Amino acid sequence: MNKTILTGLRVNSELTLGNYLGALLPMVRLANKHSKDYTVNIFVPDLHSIISDIDGSLQENVKRSLKYYLAAGLTLNDHIHLYRQSHVPAHAELTWVLNCIAHMGEMSRMIQYKEKSEGKDSANVGIFDYPVLMAADILLYGANYVPVGEDQFQHLELTRNLAIRFNNRFGETFIVPEDTKTQVEFMGVAGGIRIRDLVNPEKKMSKSTAGDNCKIMLSDDPAKAAKKIMSATTDSFEDIQFDLTARPGISNLLQIEALINDRPLDEVVAEWQGKSRYGDLKKQVAASVEKLLTDFQSNLAKIDDSGLDALLQKGEAYANDLANAKLAEVYAKVGLR
Ligand code: ATP
Ligand code: MG
Numbered sequence: 001m002n003k004t005i006l007t008g009l010r011v012n013s014e015l016t017l018g019n020y021l022g023a024l025l026p027m028v029r030l031a032n033k034h035s036k037d038y039t040v041n042i043f044v045p046d047l048h049s050i051i052s053d054i055d056g057s058l059q060e061n062v063k064r065s066l067k068y069y070l071a072a073g074l075t076l077n078d079h080i081h082l083y084r085q086s087h088v089p090a091h092a093e094l095t096w097v098l099n100c101i102a103h104m105g106e107m108s109r110m111i112q113y114k115e116k117s118e119g120k121d122s123a124n125v126g127i128f129d130y131p132v133l134m135a136a137d138i139l140l141y142g143a144n145y146v147p148v149g150e151d152q153f154q155h156l157e158l159t160r161n162l163a164i165r166f167n168n169r170f171g172e173t174f175i176v177p178e179d180t181k182t183q184v185e186f187m188g189v190a191g192g193i194r195i196r197d198l199v200n201p202e203k204k205m206s207k208s209t210a211g212d213n214c215k216i217m218l219s220d221d222p223a224k225a226a227k228k229i230m231s232a233t234t235d236s237f238e239d240i241q242f243d244l245t246a247r248p249g250i251s252n253l254l255q256i257e258a259l260i261n262d263r264p265l266d267e268v269v270a271e272w273q274g275k276s277r278y279g280d281l282k283k284q285v286a287a288s289v290e291k292l293l294t295d296f297q298s299n300l301a302k303i304d305d306s307g308l309d310a311l312l313q314k315g316e317a318y319a320n321d322l323a324n325a326k327l328a329e330v331y332a333k334v335g336l337r
């Protein structure tokens with residue numbers, strides 16, 4: 001049986017160039033690279049989405065996020081499965097069983113939970129429990145590789161612990177996903193990318209940052225986005241050097257240029273370092289960004305809802321078959337069947 005790569009990108013709103021280069025594109029490239037020899041599950045974690053805000057506009061965002069993968073160049077084949085988490089009820093059902101073997105102590109130690117709930121009496125239980133839902137997302141499909149950012153490493157460890165605990169108690173049931181070190185090796189560079197804020201490059205680019213010039217949204221007018229690059233903060237040294245600490249602005253541009261064109265960073269740095277004309281580099285990066293957005297937006301406009309619905313129907317039938325079989329095994333082992 002092929003090994004499984006599983007990924008879900010939460011999309012509650014528009015994405016930035018940072019989300020695109022740091023999360024979406026690495027996933028698409030990983031899927032395209034491995035989908036001949038691996039099973040690739042790409043799902044929309046819509047149950048996770050309602051943890052932060054329930055505002056009724058989710059449907060549109062869910063569809064849009066799936067279209068983003070396609071517009072970013074995901075090449076579909078029979079090994080790639082697209083589905084929505086809420087359309088595969090076994091995710092929620094397995095979560096309940098795993099809740100009953102997870103410990104309050106280990107859950108309370110989750111950094112994301114601590115950060116998001118600190119001092120808030122009204123923090124919802126979903127914020128506390130979503131790492132278990134994430135474990136269910138992974139374990140239902142026997143996923144080996146789950147490319148996630150550093151902020152999710154602890155949740156991946158929890159997933160491994162829950163799988164091992166269940167297996168020890170009830171017999172071999174779950175495939176234990178690879179540890180984080182192996183995940184990072186598998187992902188390559190994808191784990192460590194941090195695109196910076198264009199105005200305050202010591203910070204990362206975030207969609208929740210207020211200033212329009214700080215960030216590039218995927219829906220930005222491409223020419224306008226190019227102007228944002230041209231006016232990005234750099235430094236007043238004499239020549240171009242890559243140094244994310246001392247010169248985050250110019251280094252950010254070098255990184256953007258490398259990622260968009262799928263070139264090794266070293267190669268792009270070697271091409272530019274020591275040169276004094278910052279403007280030339282900006283012009284090139286601006287052109288790369290402008291082309292990226294133009295292509296992405298034209299791809300996006302071509303994807304129609306009916307094509308997407310057909311993909312989801314197929315993907316969700318596949319996911320339900322697999323997930324229900326695993327859930328039945330779990331229910332039998334714990335004595336519910
Ligand atoms: P928010 O400001 O609401 O936190 P965000 O832009 O940080 O939004 P998230 O929804 O937190 O986006 O993250 C979505 C994905 O994008 C995650 O995988 C995250 O690691 C990645 N990501 C976010 N910002 C960047 C960035 N500046 N560079 C690279 N990857 C990023
Ligand atoms: Mg964030």
